[in-house]
Amino acid sequence: MIPADETFEGTWPYAPHFFDGxxxxxxxxxxxxxxxxxxxxxxxxxxxxxxxxIAPLTRHGRVIVPDHMGFGKSETPQDxxxxxxxxVENLERLLDxxxxxxxxxxxxxxxxxxxxxxxxxxxxxxxxxxxxxxxVPGAPPAxxxxxxxxxxxxxxxxxxxxxxxxxxxxxxxxxxxxxxFERTAHVDETWVRAYAAPFPTTAECKGAxxxxxxxxxxxxxxxxxxxxxxxxxxxxxxxxxxHGEEDRAIPTDFAVGCFxxxxxxxxxxxxxxxxxxxxxxxPETVVALLSQFLQMTR
Numbered sequence: 076m077i078p079a080d081e082t083f084e085g086t087w088p089y090a091p092h093f094f095d096g097x098x099x100x101x102x103x104x105x106x107x108x109x110x111x112x113x114x115x116x117x118x119x120x121x122x123x124x125x126x127x128x129i130a131p132l133t134r135h136g137r138v139i140v141p142d143h144m145g146f147g148k149s150e151t152p153q154d155x156x157x158x159x160x161x162x163v164e165n166l167e168r169l170l171d172x173x174x175x176x177x178x179x180x181x182x183x184x185x186x187x188x189x190x191x192x193x194x195x196x197x198x199x200x201x202x203x204x205x206x207x208x209x210x211v212p213g214a215p216p217a218x219x220x221x222x223x224x225x226x227x228x229x230x231x232x233x234x235x236x237x238x239x240x241x242x243x244x245x246x247x248x249x250x251x252x253x254x255x256f257e258r259t260a261h262v263d264e265t266w267v268r269a270y271a272a273p274f275p276t277t278a279e280c281k282g283a284x285x286x287x288x289x290x291x292x293x294x295x296x297x298x299x300x301x302x303x304x305x306x307x308x309x310x311x312x313x314x315x316x317x318h319g320e321e322d323r324a325i326p327t328d329f330a331v332g333c334f335x336x337x338x339x340x341x342x343x344x345x346x347x348x349x350x351x352x353x354x355x356x357x358p359e360t361v362v363a364l365l366s367q368f369l370q371m372t373r
Contacts, residue, residue, distance in 0.1 A: 076100075076147075076148060076149065076150050076151060076273065076279070077121075077147060077148045077272045077273055078148075079091045079093070079102070079148060081148075081272070083123070083265050083268065083269040083272075084265045086123075086126060086265060086266075086269065087123055087126055087269065089104040089106060089122075089126075089129060089140075090104070090105075090106075091104075091148060092104065092105050094168075094169050094172055096168050096169070096172055097144070097164070097165040097168045097169070098152065098155075099144055099149065099150040099151075099152045099155075100149065100150045101141060101142065101144065101149045101150070101165065101169060102122075102141070102142045102147055102148035102149045103122075103139060103140060103141040103142065103169065104122055104129060104138070104139065104140040105137070105138075105139055105173070106129055106130070106133050106137070106138045107132070107133030107134075107136060107137045107138050108133075108136075108137050109135070109136040109137050110135075110136040110137065110177050110178075110179065110202060111136060111137045111138075111139055111170075111173075111175045111176075111177070111178050111179065112132055112135065112136045112137065112138050112139070112178075112179045112181065112369075113139045113140075113141070113170070113175070113178055113179065113180050113181065113190070114128065114129070114132075114138065114139070114140045114181045114186075115141065115143075115166075115180065115181065115182040115183070115186025115187075115189055115190045116140075116142070116143065116146070116147075116183065116184065116185075116186050117182075117183055117184020117185035117186045117187070117189075117209070117286075118184055118185050118283060118286045118287075119146070119240070119243055119247065119250060119251075119270075119274075119283040119286075120146070120184070120251075120270065120352070121142045121143075121146045121147025121148070121149075121270075121273055122140040122141070122142050122147050122148075123147065123269050123270065124183070124352065124354045124355065125140050125354055127354065127358035127359075127362070128354060128358060128361060128362055128365070131362045131366065132362070132365060132366070132369075134366070135365075135366060135369045135370070136179070136369070139170075139173065139175070141166060141169055143162055143165070143166075143185075143189070143282065144157065144161065144162065144165055144282060145157060145273075145279075145281055145282020145283065145285070146273055146282055146283070147273055148273075151273075151278065151279050151281050151282055153278060153281060156285070157281065157282050157285030157286070157289075158285075158289055158294060158295070158298070159188055159189065159192060159289055159294075159295045159298055159299070160192075160294075160298045162185070162189045162192075163189055163192035163193055163196070163298075166189055166190075166192075166193050167193055167196060167197065170193070170200075175200070176200045177200070177202040178200055178201055178202055179202050179203045179204070179205070179369065180193065180194055180201060180203075180204050180205070181204075181205045181207070181365065182204075182205075182206055182207070182209055183206075183207040183208055183209055183352075183353070183354065184208060184209055184324075184351065185209075185286055186209065187206050187207075187209025187210050187211060188209070188210055188295070188299070190204070191204075191211075191212055191299070192298070192299060192302070194305075194309055195212075195299070195302035195303065195305045195306065195309065196302050196305070198305040198308040198309050198312075199308075201309060201312055202312065202313075202372075203312055203313040203314065203315075203368070203369075203372050204309070204312060204313070204314040204315075205314070205315045205316075205317070205365060205368060206314070206315070206316045206317070206330075206334060207316070207317045207318070207353055207354075207361070208255075208317075208318055208319055208322050208324075208325055208330070208351050208352075208353055209325065209330065210325065210330070210333070211316065211330055211333040211334040211337065212299070212303070212306055212309075212333070212337055213332070213333035213334060213335070213336035213337035213338075214332075214333065214336040215329050215332050215333050215336075216328060216329075216332035216336075219326070219328055219329045219332060220326065220329070222290060222291040223291065225324070225325070225326065226323070227253075227254065227323060227324035227325075228290060228291075230253075231287040231290070232287060236287065237284065240280060240283050240284050240287070241277045241280050241284060242274075242277065242280070243271065243273075243274035243280050243283055244271045244272075244274040244275050244276070244279075244280075245271070247267065247270045247271045247274065248262065248267055248270070251270070251352060253323065254322075254323055254324045254350070254351045254352070255319065255321050255322040255323040255324060255350030255351030255352065256350050256351065256352045256355060256356065257319075257321055257348060257349060257350040257356045258355055258356045258357075261355070306337065309337075310337050310338060313341070313368070313372040314334070314337075314338040314341040315341055315342045315343075315344070315364070315368045316330070316331060316334040316338075316341065316342070316343045316344070317343075317344045317345075317346065317353065317361065317364055318330055318331060318343075318344070318345050318346065318353075319345075319346045319349030319350045319351060319352075319353040319356060319357070320345050320346060320347050320348070320349065321347075321348060321349060321350040321351075321356075322350055322351040323350070323351065324351050325351065327345055331343055331345065342368070344364055346360065
């Protein structure tokens with residue numbers, strides 16, 4: 076867990092806030108005012124991924140950026156299973172605590188399923204949704220390889236991957252590049268330290284080690300399907316999908332096809348030369364797209 080007052084040489088200037096209602100100390104950023112915009116990270120990052128988006132998006136509302144359990148400035152309890160249910164219900168308790176409604180959910184990587192899980196459980200509280208390089212509720216197009224056929228899925232279930240994810244304090248850059256990170260010219264010592272800092276020991280990597288076990292697992296699918304009856308209500312909300320085409324974890328045609336099966340009229344933007352971590356590769360473009368989406372769906 077990163078110290079509460081750590082700013083990484085001023086690149087993370089946001090005041091820390093903490094919530095203890097889920098049985099661990101969960102960190103979140105809370106900036107601006109107005110309708111809430113909740114930005115959700117995934118594997119193996121933390122709120123730092125959104126550092127270039129937070130200030131610009133406060134022009135449109137109150138920006139909330141949680142660190143999931145086991146990531147960033149949040150604690151890594153050793154007695155939790157880090158399932159999708161665990162993460163969704165942690166998020167729900169936090170947003171309940173903050174009293175948020177009319178929420179815009181923005182999710183990338185595992186932030187997509189976690190945000191979707193919350194939205195399916197609370198459809199009346201959702202104003203709009205934005206998915207970015209993530210799994211989306213919907214049917215993939217015919218002929219597209221299944222999740223189990225993806226190279227990332229196959230690698231992440233190897234002994235090599237487990238060893239790599241067990242030492243993210245030293246392997247973080249190689250993992251991000253393997254998934255799809257293109258803007259390496261911007262990497263410096265502060266950048267590496269910020270992404271490595273949550274993982275000083277193998278025990279602190281527990282959350283990152285758990286996510287691969289839940290990709291498409293029976294428990295994950297069962298939990299999501301348990302609330303799938305709310306999907307038609309969510310499908311009536313404005314939604315947008317943005318995808319960096321150099322993603323080496325989630326194929327473009329799979330993700331876009333799933334999104335269009337649920338939101339056939341929702342805007343879809345694919346970004347050539349941009350990887351899985353589009354907040355790093357193209358932050359200005361992502362801010363512009365989100366700002367336009369928020370303005371057009373007021």
